[in-house]
Amino acid sequence: MSSRRERRKRKLILVFISCIVFGIGYFFLNVVSKIYEVPLGLTFHVIFGCTLMAISGIYIGYTIKQLYFTKKRKRTKRVYLDENSDENSK
Numbered sequence: 001m002s003s004r005r006e007r008r009k010r011k012l013i014l015v016f017i018s019c020i021v022f023g024i025g026y027f028f029l030n031v032v033s034k035i036y037e038v039p040l041g042l043t044f045h046v047i048f049g050c051t052l053m054a055i056s057g058i059y060i061g062y063t064i065k066q067l068y069f070t071k072k073r074k075r076t077k078r079v080y081l082d083e084n085s086d087e088n089s090k
Contacts, residue, residue, distance in 0.1 A: 011066075011067060019060065021055075021056040024052060025048075026049065027049070032049070
């Protein structure tokens with residue numbers, strides 16, 4: 001079982017990898033798609049670059065929100081009603 005610190009470190013590494021994937025998507029979108037004779041066509045590289053950027057951007061946003069902007073739940077004291085409360089109050 002991994003500790004909270006190890007899970008946090010693993011998520012930060014995955015965010016870093018997602019940033020690299022975002023950079024690759026940006027490269028495909030702005031550099032490769034501007035070359036005139038690309039093997040699979042320009043449309044494929046534009047869609048591929050946008051997809052990589054969108055998926056990695058969503059993952060980065062979700063993970064950072066989960067790591068640093070979590071809401072703390074307030075714990076409430078549970079009150080149980082006693083069945084014999086009528087007998088005790090008399």
